[in-house]
Each structure stands twice: as structure tokens, then as C-alpha cells.
Amino acid sequence: MNTLRARRWLLSVVTLAAVLALTAAWWLGGIALRPVAKYSGELLVLLLLLLALFNVRKKLPFLPLGSATAWLQFHIYAGWLSVALFLLHAGPQWPRSALGFALWLVFLSVAASGAFGLWLSRWLPPRLTRSGESLVYERIPRLRHQLEDEAGNLVRQAETEAASSTLADFHRQVLAPYFARTPTLFSPLAEDDAAHHRAGHELASLRRYLSEREMLIADQLAELLEAKRNLDAQYAGQRLLKLWLFVHLPLTYGLLVLVAAHVWLVLHYSHRF
Amino acid sequence: MAQNPSRSPHNFGSQPPQGVAPRREAAPERWDKPFSAEMTDQDVDRVLEHPQFSSLQHTRFPSANPLRGIIKNDAAIRRFQQGEIVVRQGDYGNSAFLILRGGALVCLQEPSGDQLGRRQRVRPSLWGSFRRWLRQPRYGEVWSQRGSTVSPAAGAPRIFLQDAPGVLGPDRTIRLGAGELFGELAALGRTPRTATIVAEAETEMLEIRWQGLRDIRKFSAEWRQLIDQRFRERSLLSHLRETPLLRHLPAETLQLIADATRFEAFGEFEWQHTYQRAREASDRERLEKEPLIARQDDPAAGLLLIRTGFARLSCRYNHGERTESYLGKGETFGLEELFATWRGTPTPLRHNLRALGYVDTLFIPAAVLEDHVFPLLPPDQLARLERAGLATGSTIPWQSSTTTNAFLEFIVAQRFINGRATMLIDLDRCTRCDDCVRACADTHDNNPRFIRHGPESGGVQVASACLHCVDPVCMIGCPTGAIHRAGLEGQVEINPETCIGCSVCAQSCPYGTIQMVALRDEDGLPVIAEDTGAPIRRATKCDLCIDQPAGPACVSACPHDALIRADMREVEALNRWLQR
Numbered sequence: 144m145n146t147l148r149a150r151r152w153l154l155s156v157v158t159l160a161a162v163l164a165l166t167a168a169w170w171l172g173g174i175a176l177r178p179v180a181k182y183s184g185e186l187l188v189l190l191l192l193l194l195a196l197f198n199v200r201k202k203l204p205f206l207p208l209g210s211a212t213a214w215l216q217f218h219i220y221a222g223w224l225s226v227a228l229f230l231l232h233a234g235p236q237w238p239r240s241a242l243g244f245a246l247w248l249v250f251l252s253v254a255a256s257g258a259f260g261l262w263l264s265r266w267l268p269p270r271l272t273r274s275g276e277s278l279v280y281e282r283i284p285r286l287r288h289q290l291e292d293e294a295g296n297l298v299r300q301a302e303t304e305a306a307s308s309t310l311a312d313f314h315r316q317v318l319a320p321y322f323a324r325t326p327t328l329f330s331p332l333a334e335d336d337a338a339h340h341r342a343g344h345e346l347a348s349l350r351r352y353l354s355e356r357e358m359l360i361a362d363q364l365a366e367l368l369e370a371k372r373n374l375d376a377q378y379a380g381q382r383l384l385k386l387w388l389f390v391h392l393p394l395t396y397g398l399l400v401l402v403a404a405h406v407w408l409v410l411h412y413s414h415r416f
Numbered sequence: 417m418a419q420n421p422s423r424s425p426h427n428f429g430s431q432p433p434q435g436v437a438p439r440r441e442a443a444p445e446r447w448d449k450p451f452s453a454e455m456t457d458q459d460v461d462r463v464l465e466h467p468q469f470s471s472l473q474h475t476r477f478p479s480a481n482p483l484r485g486i487i488k489n490d491a492a493i494r495r496f497q498q499g500e501i502v503v504r505q506g507d508y509g510n511s512a513f514l515i516l517r518g519g520a521l522v523c524l525q526e527p528s529g530d531q532l533g534r535r536q537r538v539r540p541s542l543w544g545s546f547r548r549w550l551r552q553p554r555y556g557e558v559w560s561q562r563g564s565t566v567s568p569a570a571g572a573p574r575i576f577l578q579d580a581p582g583v584l585g586p587d588r589t590i591r592l593g594a595g596e597l598f599g600e601l602a603a604l605g606r607t608p609r610t611a612t613i614v615a616e617a618e619t620e621m622l623e624i625r626w627q628g629l630r631d632i633r634k635f636s637a638e639w640r641q642l643i644d645q646r647f648r649e650r651s652l653l654s655h656l657r658e659t660p661l662l663r664h665l666p667a668e669t670l671q672l673i674a675d676a677t678r679f680e681a682f683g684e685f686e687w688q689h690t691y692q693r694a695r696e697a698s699d700r701e702r703l704e705k706e707p708l709i710a711r712q713d714d715p716a717a718g719l720l721l722i723r724t725g726f727a728r729l730s731c732r733y734n735h736g737e738r739t740e741s742y743l744g745k746g747e748t749f750g751l752e753e754l755f756a757t758w759r760g761t762p763t764p765l766r767h768n769l770r771a772l773g774y775v776d777t778l779f780i781p782a783a784v785l786e787d788h789v790f791p792l793l794p795p796d797q798l799a800r801l802e803r804a805g806l807a808t809g810s811t812i813p814w815q816s817s818t819t820t821n822a823f824l825e826f827i828v829a830q831r832f833i834n835g836r837a838t839m840l841i842d843l844d845r846c847t848r849c850d851d852c853v854r855a856c857a858d859t860h861d862n863n864p865r866f867i868r869h870g871p872e873s874g875g876v877q878v879a880s881a882c883l884h885c886v887d888p889v890c891m892i893g894c895p896t897g898a899i900h901r902a903g904l905e906g907q908v909e910i911n912p913e914t915c916i917g918c919s920v921c922a923q924s925c926p927y928g929t930i931q932m933v934a935l936r937d938e939d940g941l942p943v944i945a946e947d948t949g950a951p952i953r954r955a956t957k958c959d960l961c962i963d964q965p966a967g968p969a970c971v972s973a974c975p976h977d978a979l980i981r982a983d984m985r986e987v988e989a990l991n992r993w994l995q996r
Binding site for chain 1: 545847851855858875964966972976
């Protein structure tokens with residue numbers, strides 16, 4: 144078994160054991176009439192704060208605070224543990240207050256967005272690798288314009304040299320919109336490259352109308368199409384890999400605020416009984 | 417599948433212009449740019465009258481490469497002032513020095529870094545790191561006052577030994593007088609200078625760049641004898657003693673082997689200049705251009721020890737040649753075959769050995785090994801060689817699964833094997849979050865020192881970050897020694913206080929990992945030179961976070977375990993990472 148898989152197994156087993164231990168403690172504590180809700184709440188707050196510290200670690204790379212890999216592994220498995228603890232703490236019933244409902248909803252949203260991000264960060268990178276040359280995200284808009292220009296120049300060259308409008312017409316109707324488009328947000332999930340295949344197919348079927356000189360230019364256009372496909376895949380994939388954090392992080396800050404309110408309310412009203 | 421950005425199906429912006437006639441220029445010649453434009457015919461005459469040159473037979477030099485031409489174009493007369501540093505221990509140089517007048521002092525003890533004009537490195541405390549982060553400038557690479565060790569007034573920058581009287585006491589130095597030659601071993605072997613040498617008083621020296629030195633050695637038996645003799649006296653014995661096979665031998669046997677050892681060099685000394693062309697060539701063309709040091713199936717005539725550089729170990733595979741591994745400094749070739757032959761089973765060489773760039777080798781004849789080494793082998797080495805002889809397969813540590821073999825072919829072809837801290841990114845795990853780039857910028861004054869982009873093979877990217885090479889060709893030619901090895905671990909660092917922005921290192925780096933960055937003032941405006949009006953630039957590159965308490969920030973900032981800084985000589989560790 145390779146080291147990454149072994150690590151995943153080990154940490155999963157440890158987390159599962161911790162979940163079982165917590166469940167058993169909850170059940171036994173309930174029988175013994177111990178304040179299990181208080182204990183589980185305190186543990187949950189501690190866990191949430193530790194989970195949130197991962198982002199602080201990222202902002203301070205110059206301090207010897209341990210590797211980000213170790214932090215992420217803790218973040219993942221402590222995250223799963225906190226979900227189990229939250230379910231124990233909240234109980235099977237529907238929340239009765241507005242704050243409780245908000246807390247419930249936001250906690251599960253944070254957990255769901257985290258789980259989605261984890262899945263995405265394991266599922267998408269190998270697909271980007273197989274798509275073609277890895278590109279720097281910030282450079283992609285410039286490269287897209289460059290491709291558009293190159294395609295336009297090639298078509299103008301074909302028009303002048305071959306005195307034919309076949310490629311120019313095709314460029315106006317199909318290529319120009321294709322080179323100008325940006326992929327949709329979730330296109331990496333759908334593995335959607337239909338537009339690329341359509342443009343490629345139409346370019347291939349156009350060959351019957353082309354001269355030999357135009358054929359050579361069509362070959363270069365086909366290369367540009369392939370480059371645009373990879374460029375779209377890299378852009379859409381990298382964008383999605385960045386954007387999920389823009390959901391996860393604000394929700395996390397919201398959760399911390401709601402948790403603080405919940406803790407204050409609990410402490411405030413617990414003194415009255 | 418190896419992917420090089422310059423060879424990808426579509427290379428952005430690299431289409432040659434259509435219908436433009438090629439420009440015609442005279443082919444560049446070696447002496448188009450002499451070492452010094454100030455070398456006059458009178459100077460050449462004076463040098464040729466020096467005892468070291470007057471006895472040389474000019475007729476031994478070919479007409480295309482006369483001794484006079486070598487002195488005129490490959491040498492320069494340098495005048496040093498008292499206390500001026502001629503060479504510094506640990507620096508890489510491409511020239512040797514002959515003292516014409518005056519004297520020089522060899523420091524027996526290495527002076528401290530600030531005495532040599534080197535930046536002192538102090539690992540900051542946690543609070544120090546935090547404070548530096550808070551105070552980092554808004555703009556990358558902000559101009560600061562330079563140190564006082566560089567004197568820009570005298571044309572070429574000069575570096576003086578600080579506190580010279582304290583460092584240069586009579587019991588702390590060895591004096592070299594007029595007529596003495598030094599620096600030739602470091603120049604020809606591309607090894608670091610082994611001592612710091614300072615001008616004793618006003619001193620005149622002839623500096624000969626390595627090309628001239630190589631030719632003089634080639635065509636003059638006297639110089640060849642002199643240089644080889646010096647190598648035998650100063651370096652060879654210690655090199656042989658460090659070789660595991662010979663370590664156990666008594667001193668007199670080692671001397672006997674040293675006397676029989678031949679020096680051989682293969683490939684281009686300044687291979688970085690042709691590297692880009694070699695990268696763009698097809699695999700077959702590239703292989704054909706690599707000088708063959710030893711041929712598969714030939715009888716093993718002797719043992720080859722790699723002294724400097726790298727060699728490709730390959731064998732025929734159907735219609736091609738399959739790379740099996742690579743050899744670097746201190747490794748041997750042909751040992752198993754020689755041993756098997758000595759044991760009575762004549763065994764030809766199992767592999768080809770080809771020079772990657774420049775390789776300097778030592779050749780120990782088979783007869784010497786058979787008479788003086790094999791009979792005295794310790795039991796553990798004997799057992800290992802017996803096992804290697806019995807094994808039908810390779811004893812090379814590189815695993816030959818399909819993936820790693822493609823990766824091996826890639827790193828050898830692109831010569832990334834030169835790296836001691838090559839940045840490898842596992843693209844199947846990298847989420848392109850750029851936490852590594854941000855961490856680098858946060859620890860380097862807002863200017864990240866690498867680009868997360870580079871050639872790829874089998875889902876592994878070699879990012880454009882300094883490799884901290886075993887053979888750092890970037891150091892050759894740095895006029896101030898600003899780029900230097902920072903410590904025993906071999907990190908290559910640029911001292912911003914002595915960097916004059918000449919860009920020699922950036923042009924020499926075969927991997928393009930050194931960036932020339934325009935300096936800015938505190939308001940973000942470019943700083944320009946008073947005399948020329950050109951922006952003042954500085955060379956910047958990865959320093960492996962040598963002054964960070966947490967080590968390389970890029971590695972520790974990667975949350976996905978996707979990035980490592982790999983020492984390419986540690987093949988087994990590299991294999992483990994690839995197979996994880």
C-alpha cells in the first residue's frame with residue numbers, strides 16, 4: 144500500500160474510533176445523568192476554533208507552525224469528527240429557535256462545502272493534468288486573447304493567399320465565438336467540451352472545400368482549437384478550485400459568530416436555573 | 417508523456433513570421449569578445465617573455481589557435497591593491513592567475529563572511545520573523561543602500577578583505593611569489609575555490625580564462641605536466657581516498673594508483689550555452705550529440721570515476737537507447753564488469769556511458785585494479801560485487817516501472833539531475849491554490865522567487881525555481897561573487913548588497929530560474945542609474961528560505977503534499993515519492 148493511502152486508512156480508522164468513543168461516552172453519560180450537552184458543546188467549540196486556525200496558519204508561512212499538510216489532515220479528520228459531535232450535540236429533533244435553526248443550517252453548509260472542496264481537490268487536479276499543459280491562472284485571459292488574434296491572423300492569411308472565404312466564413316460563424324467564450328462555472332463537473340468537439344468536427348468537414356494552402360492553415364487552426372480546449376479546461380478547473388473556498392470561508396466566519404451568540408445565550412441563561 | 421512548454425502542441429507566441437527572409441550574419445567566433453579589451457600587443461609581448469611562457473614552443477599550437485592569440489584574447493593583466501581579494505574560498509571561478517609582480521597571501525583559515533564581503537546570515541527569532549513580515553515593503557524588491565565592500569569607481573568591482581591586518585598575520589597565511597600559478601584546478605574542474613587569496617601589496621597578475629588555460633594545457637606538454645602534477649599533489653589522492661572502493665587501501669598503494677590514473681574530460685565545459693538547443697532537439701538527436709565515454713559490449717579497459725559533472729547510463733533497446741540511470745560525482749562505471757572478468761568470466765560493458773554537459777573523469781587501468789585493488793577488497797565489498805556478478809538484471813537503484821522510466825528519461829534529457837533542491841510538483845495532487853507562491857512572497861519582500869510553471873512529465877512538474885545545482889554554472893563569471901554557495905548544504909544564494917545587476921548569472925542559468933528585477937523606491941517608482949538613466953536591476957532567485965526559521969516556505973505551505981524540493985542524487989527517495 145502506498146504511503147498516502149496508508150495515511151488515509153490510518154486517520155480514517157482513528158477518526159472512526161474517536162466517533163465511536165464519543166458516541167459511547169454520550170450514551171453512558173446520559174445514563175449517568177452527566178451534563179453531556181455541556182461537555183459536547185465545549186468540545187465542539189474547541190474543535191471549531193482549531194479548525195478555523197488553519198486559515199491563520201496559511202497567513203503566517205514564516206512561522207514554524209508545522210506543515211500545512213499536517214494542518215489540512217487535521218482539518219479534514221477533525222472536521223468529520225466535529226460533524227459527528229454536532230449531530231450528537233444537536234440531537235435528532237428539529238431546532239426550535241431561530242438561532243438554533245441558523246446554527247444548524249450554517250454548520251451543515253460549512254461541513255457540506257468543506258466536503259465538496261475536499262472531493263473537488265482530489266477529483267479535479269488529475270483531470271487538469273490529463274487535459275494538457277498546466278497554465279498559470281492569471282495568464283490565461285492574456286493567452287485567450289493571443290489565441291483569438293492568432294486565429295484571426297491565420298484566417299486573414301488564408302483569405303488573402305487562397306482568395307477564398309471558406310475559412311473566413313467559418314471563423315465568423317463558429318471560431319470567433321468559440322475563441323471568445325469563457326467556460327461556465329460548473330463545466331469541469333460536467334466535463335463539458337461539446338463546443339470544442341463541435342468546432343473541431345465542423346472544421347474537419349470543411350476540408351472538402353479547401354485548397355492545399357488552406358488545408359495547411361486549417362491544420363494550424365486545429366492546433367489552436369486544441370490549445371483553446373486545454374485553456375478552457377485549465378481556466379474553468381482552476382476557477383472552481385479557487386471559488387469553493389469563497390463559499391466555505393465566509394460561511395465559517397458566519398458560523399463562528401453564531402457559535403459565539405449561542406455560547407453567550409447558553410451561559411447567560413444557564414445562570415438563571 | 418514529457419511536456420516541455422516550448423515543444424507543446426501549441427506554443428504561445430512562438431510562431432515564426434511567415435514569408436520573411438532569414439537574416440544573415442557572420443557565425444560567432446570564439447575570440448569575437450576577448451577576455452579583456454585592454455590587452456595590448458606590448459602586454460602580450462611582456463607576458464610571452466615570462467619564464468612560464470618563454471620556454472613554450474609556439475609551433476605546437478595550431479595556426480587557428482596560436483599561443484599569442486590565446487594570451488591576447490583569453491588573458492588579461494589585472495592589478496590588485498593591498499588587501500584586495502583575488503579569489504574567495506567557496507566561490508566558483510572560470511580563470512586561473514599567474515603572479516607577474518608582487519605577491520599574494522593564501523589564507524590558511526577561512527575569514528568570516530563579513531570580512532569577505534559576504535552577507536551574514538542569522539536565523540531570525542519568531543518575533544524577528546513576525547516583525548519582518550509586518551515591515552515588508554508594499555512593493556517587491558525595494559532599493560536599499562548598498563554595503564561598502566563594493567567599490568564601483570574602478571571599473572570592475574573590487575572587493576577588499578575587511579580587517580586585513582587581523583586576518584593576514586604571518587602564521588595565518590602562505591605567501592605566493594612572482595611566477596606562481598593558482599586557481600587552475602577550480603577553473604578546469606569547475607570546483608569551488610579551496611582557499612581565499614588576497615593581494616599582499618600592489619600586485620600584477622595574469623588572469624587566464626579557462627578556455628585559454630585548456631588550450632595551453634592541450635598544446636604544451638610543460639603546462640599539462642605542471643597542471644596534472646598539481647592535481648596529483650593537491651586533489652587526486654584525497655579524491656581516491658574518498659572513493660569507497662579504495663578507501664581501505666594503504667597509502668603507498670593509493671599513491672601507486674594515483675600515478676597510474678589518467679584524466680579525461682568529455683563534453684562542453686560551458687554546456688549551458690548549448691543547453692536550450694539540446695532541449696529542443698528530438699530525443700534521438702540529443703542522444704547522438706552526447707559524447708560517448710564508454711560503449712556497451714566493449715571490453716572494460718579500466719574503471720571510470722566521475723570527478724565532476726553527470727553521465728547518462730544507457731543500453732540498447734530495440735531501435736533506441738534506454739536510459740537506466742545517471743552517474744554523478746564520486747560514482748564509478750565498469751566496476752562489476754572488471755570484477756567479473758578478474759574472476760575469470762570475461763564480461764563486456766553492460767551499458768553505454770554518455771556525457772551530459774561536461775564530465776571530468778579519472779581512469780584507473782584494469783591491470784592496476786587487478787593487481788592492487790581486487791585482491792585486497794574487504795569482505796562486504798567482495799560479497800556485493802559477487803552478487804552483482806551473479807545478478808542477470810541491473811544493480812542500478814532506479815526502478816524500471818514504465819512511469820518512472822519515462823520520468824527518468826525526462827529528467828536526464830532536461831538535465832534536471834543537476835538539482836540538489838529541484839522543486840517538483842505532483843500535479844495530480846496540486847490544486848493550483850498558489851499557497852506556495854504566496855508563502856514565498858510573504859517571506860521574500862513581496863516578490864515570489866519562483867514561477868509555478870515548467871516542464872512536465874507523467875503528472876510531475878519541474879517548477880521554475882532555482883535547483884541549487886550540483887554544478888552551478890550560474891556562478892561562473894559573476895564579477896563580484898554575489899552569487900555563491902551559502903553553506904555546507906550547498907544552497908546557492910545571491911547577496912543583494914554586492915549584486916551589480918549585470919545579469920551574467922541569469923543568462924548562464926540553463927533553467928531560466930534567475931529573474932532580473934527592477935528595483936523600486938518606497939513609493940513603487942523605479943530606481944534608475946545616474947549615469948545611464950537605465951533602471952537599476954538586481955538578480956533574484958529562490959534562496960531555499962535559508963534565513964527562515966521554518967525552512968522552505970513553499971514546501972511547508974503546501975496543504976496537499978504536492979510539492980517537494982528533491983535532491984536528484986537521492987534516487988531512492990525520489991522513487992519513493994514518485995511511487996507513493
